[in-house]
Amino acid sequence: MAEIKLADSKVQELKDVCKKFEYDKGELINVLHAAQVIFGYLPAEVQEIVADELKVNIAHVYGVVTFYSFFTMTPKGEHPVSVCMGTACYVRGAEKVLDEFKRLLDVKVGETTPDGKFSVSSLRCVGACGLAPVVTVGEKVYGRVAPEDVKDILSEYN
Amino acid sequence: MAHYKNHILVCGGTGCRASQGEEIVENLKQAVADNSLENDIQVVRTGCFGFCEKGPIVKMIPDNTFYVSVTPEDAGEIISEHCVKGRKVERMLFTDPETKEHVSDSKDMGFYKKQIRIALRNCGFINPENIDEYVARDGYGALGKVLTEMTPEEAIKIIKDSGLRGRGGGGFPTGLKWEITNQVENDEKYVVCNADEGDPGAFMDRSILEGDPHSVLEAMAICGYCIGGSNGLIYIRAEYPLAIDRLKIAIEQARELGVLGKDIFGTGFDFDVELRYGAGAFVCGEETSLIHSMEGLRGEPTVKPPFPSVSGYKGKPTNVNNVETFANIPVIINEGAEYFASIGTEKSKGTKVFALAGKINNVGLIEVPMGITLREVIFDIGGGIKDGKKFKSVQTGGPSGGCLTEKHLDIPIDYDNLLACGSMMGSGGMIVMDEDDCMVSVAKFYLDFTVEESCGKCAPCRVGNKRLYEILDKITQGKATEEDLGILRNLGNVIKDTSLCGLGQTSPNPVLSTMDNFKDEYMAHVKDGKCPAGQCKDLMEYVISEETCVGCTLCSRVCPVDAIAGDKKQPHVIDTVACIKCGACMDKCKFNAISIQ
Ligand SMILES: Cc1cc2nc3c(=O)[nH]c(=O)nc-3n(C[C@H](O)[C@H](O)[C@H](O)COP(=O)(O)O)c2cc1C
Ligand code: SF4
Ligand code: SF4
Ligand code: SF4
Ligand code: FES
Ligand code: FES
Numbered sequence: 068m069a070e071i072k073l074a075d076s077k078v079q080e081l082k083d084v085c086k087k088f089e090y091d092k093g094e095l096i097n098v099l100h101a102a103q104v105i106f107g108y109l110p111a112e113v114q115e116i117v118a119d120e121l122k123v124n125i126a127h128v129y130g131v132v133t134f135y136s137f138f139t140m141t142p143k144g145e146h147p148v149s150v151c152m153g154t155a156c157y158v159r160g161a162e163k164v165l166d167e168f169k170r171l172l173d174v175k176v177g178e179t180t181p182d183g184k185f186s187v188s189s190l191r192c193v194g195a196c197g198l199a200p201v202v203t204v205g206e207k208v209y210g211r212v213a214p215e216d217v218k219d220i221l222s223e224y225n
Numbered sequence: 226m227a228h229y230k231n232h233i234l235v236c237g238g239t240g241c242r243a244s245q246g247e248e249i250v251e252n253l254k255q256a257v258a259d260n261s262l263e264n265d266i267q268v269v270r271t272g273c274f275g276f277c278e279k280g281p282i283v284k285m286i287p288d289n290t291f292y293v294s295v296t297p298e299d300a301g302e303i304i305s306e307h308c309v310k311g312r313k314v315e316r317m318l319f320t321d322p323e324t325k326e327h328v329s330d331s332k333d334m335g336f337y338k339k340q341i342r343i344a345l346r347n348c349g350f351i352n353p354e355n356i357d358e359y360v361a362r363d364g365y366g367a368l369g370k371v372l373t374e375m376t377p378e379e380a381i382k383i384i385k386d387s388g389l390r391g392r393g394g395g396g397f398p399t400g401l402k403w404e405i406t407n408q409v410e411n412d413e414k415y416v417v418c419n420a421d422e423g424d425p426g427a428f429m430d431r432s433i434l435e436g437d438p439h440s441v442l443e444a445m446a447i448c449g450y451c452i453g454g455s456n457g458l459i460y461i462r463a464e465y466p467l468a469i470d471r472l473k474i475a476i477e478q479a480r481e482l483g484v485l486g487k488d489i490f491g492t493g494f495d496f497d498v499e500l501r502y503g504a505g506a507f508v509c510g511e512e513t514s515l516i517h518s519m520e521g522l523r524g525e526p527t528v529k530p531p532f533p534s535v536s537g538y539k540g541k542p543t544n545v546n547n548v549e550t551f552a553n554i555p556v557i558i559n560e561g562a563e564y565f566a567s568i569g570t571e572k573s574k575g576t577k578v579f580a581l582a583g584k585i586n587n588v589g590l591i592e593v594p595m596g597i598t599l600r601e602v603i604f605d606i607g608g609g610i611k612d613g614k615k616f617k618s619v620q621t622g623g624p625s626g627g628c629l630t631e632k633h634l635d636i637p638i639d640y641d642n643l644l645a646c647g648s649m650m651g652s653g654g655m656i657v658m659d660e661d662d663c664m665v666s667v668a669k670f671y672l673d674f675t676v677e678e679s680c681g682k683c684a685p686c687r688v689g690n691k692r693l694y695e696i697l698d699k700i701t702q703g704k705a706t707e708e709d710l711g712i713l714r715n716l717g718n719v720i721k722d723t724s725l726c727g728l729g730q731t732s733p734n735p736v737l738s739t740m741d742n743f744k745d746e747y748m749a750h751v752k753d754g755k756c757p758a759g760q761c762k763d764l765m766e767y768v769i770s771e772e773t774c775v776g777c778t779l780c781s782r783v784c785p786v787d788a789i790a791g792d793k794k795q796p797h798v799i800d801t802v803a804c805i806k807c808g809a810c811m812d813k814c815k816f817n818a819i820s821i822q
Contacts, residue, residue: 131522154425170785197240197582215785
């Protein structure tokens with residue numbers, strides 16, 4: 068993968084976070100949460116900084132990042148689409164909705180469109196099961212989504 | 226809440242917020258101001274009322290009028306009609322599906338009649354962001370009582386006598402756990418609240434934290450006193466931003482009021498609570514994994530013993546309890562062990578919160594006495610199956626549980642009965658399925674989850690579940706043999722017996738229970754290459770009946786891949802090669818001309 072240049076101000080922000088947590092190894096997960104808020108994702112370069120600051124092995128940081136599905140090493144799209152695949156949504160047809168997003172955007176789950184506009188992921192229960200199937204685009208929640216609604220949802224962002 | 230004559234409670238739960246709950250609050254406040262009623266009416270944002278299906282919910286106090294499916298545009302009318310003219314807005318009232326009559330008070334609705342609210346006592350009643358409202362409803366009274374009137378041993382005895390068992394899934398007696406942790410000698414001990422809520426399709430714990438965070442904080446402090454610890458940690462999913470916010474506010478307010486912090490109630494007892502964030506790993510709900518995760522490590526389970534009560538967070542004695550378990554504690558202290566023990570069955574006392582979802586009319590959050598039957602829950606509270614379809618199965622216990630059927634509907638729900646019929650209580654997910662659900666696909670859905678969430682530490686779970694998934698996949702494609710069914714069962718049993726932690730020990734349950742209860746459906750896939758429910762894409766084709774089709778063109782307009790051709794008023798035809806089997810056409814056809822073959 069090509070080297071990524073991280074903005075100095077953001078790097079400083081991350082270092083400040085590490086300092087705030089007193090460079091405590093036990094706070095690694097909290098530090099990574101903060102790092103993901105700062106950078107939007109956790110590329111190798113960010114993991115290296117965290118490893119250096121907390122004085123832990125980079126392999127350990129990588130092991131933790133890959134273990135937890137909340138952490139991502141690829142940047143999300145400008146409009147991240149998440150289709151709820153919790154059981155309540157699944158039995159009300161979420162899979163067909165997900166298939167339709169994948170088909171229209173021509174991406175797989177976890178991928179971002181080449182123009183960086185949309186990424187598609189699945190998540191497990193957003194707590195609005197009464198509205199199943201549920202889709203979120205960024206902060207916005209769409210309820211009772213049918214496959215034929217997908218086109219309209221995407222067009223809101225085009 | 227004293228000085229306002231009227232209160233308008235607006236649901237601020239996740240479900241209702243997703244349908245413009247915030248705008249409703251804003252518009253109501255505006256309408257109150259427009260009518261110069263600021264001194265009479267207070268608009269309060271509460272936690273989930275439970276009846277999420279009919280959200281957003283707005284409830285008028287003191288007359289208890291319960292408005293359903295409210296939109297932001299309705300706000301003006303609620304104020305001008307209900308508050309100013311004193312007339313109920315009929316069209317926003319709930320309509321009883323049987324009598325077709327409007328019901329205005331929630332306690333007269335089928336959904337609420339059989340519920341008993343202990344853990345959810347404040348959800349939908351108070352503003353979770355205002356500690357005074359919690360205090361006004363006996364909040365922190367139980368903590369005061371325990372600290373000033375009881376020894377830890379006396380308080381533990383009350384919890385033991387109440388019969389409360391852990392609501393996180395295992396059902397371990399809570400009082401006993403506290404006693405064990407109390408008896409381990411150590412000058413530093415931890416109270417941990419498990420708010421990881423990994424079961425997909427369940428939102429009980431989240432709703433309690435969003436609707437009544439102080440009940441959990443109060444209980445954690447009581448637990449701290451009982452076990453002899455002053456540090457509380459809440460391990461909460463990072464995916465729950467609203468619950469996190471409300472907890473942060475609650476902790477802040479509790480510190481200000483002096484019910485958290487140093488020298489609580491002047492008794493010399495110190496207790497404080499911090500948050501720790503999960504990062505999306507189901508196995509982290511398991512208590513040993515959870516502890517490793519809080520220590521900044523990969524959340525892999527370790528063999529018990531040692532139990533966390535003896536050696537947990539940072540090697541210190543750690544008492545782990547679930548959110549709902551904690552939420553019951555203040556009531557048990559205030560009302561007494563006998564009250565709590567008077568509800569429920571012989572071995573399962575009190576109530577249980579369930580997230581009722583799936584193909585049911587009243588999706589929502591319910592709290593019912595232990596011992597209630599599945600039939601009462603699904604048909605009386607849940608209002609039966611959606612769209613007049615036929616009940617097929619109900620799944621409890623999430624990925625660790627099983628699918629029950631018609632014949633289990635009259636069994637009283639408790640820990641032991643559910644286990645005996647091949648499922649389990651679990652944390653409270655309850656998913657109802659109808660005739661259109663394919664049970665092989667459902668089992669596959671859960672196995673897909675398990676495979677993704679297995680931490681990979683032990684082979685039976687890591688490799689075995691993958692094999693189970695592959696066989697299920699073969700079945701749904703019509704490529705499996707009867708021999709495969711035998712392998713499925715044997716392998717499932719091996720995984721259960723040999724896995725290291727609870728995830729692997731229960732992961733085959735969805736497969737084994739569906740094999741037991743829906744044998745014919747498995748056989749239909751294997752022997753006849755048919756999916757009776759019409760869900761398995763590889764085993765079906767959508768066809769339009771030439772006789773029935775009136776050529777209304779609706780189907781061809783909804784088909785996402787333009788697979789349907791036909792002239793107006795002429796029978797339409799589906800191109801089976803282009804068709805992606807999305808089912809949209811069949812849902813839309815008003816003439817039932819489209820079927821699956
Ligand atoms: C795979 C797995 C996942 C679990 N997930 C949760 C969970 O999400 N929430 C929870 O409270 N307990 C969960 N548990 C149970 C916990 O290990 C533990 O028993 C519980 O938190 C103890 O609290 P309780 O006695 O109050 O139920 C899980 C267990 C296993 C094996
Ligand atoms: S049973 Fe599964 S989740 Fe549990 S330790 Fe083994 S591999 Fe990990
Ligand atoms: S919607 Fe039904 S009736 Fe109308 S054209 Fe399609 S198949 Fe025929
Ligand atoms: S099932 Fe979907 S893809 Fe196939 S014909 Fe109907 S609408 Fe088109
Ligand atoms: S399962 Fe999708 S919102 Fe709960
Ligand atoms: S979220 Fe409003 S009733 Fe449940």
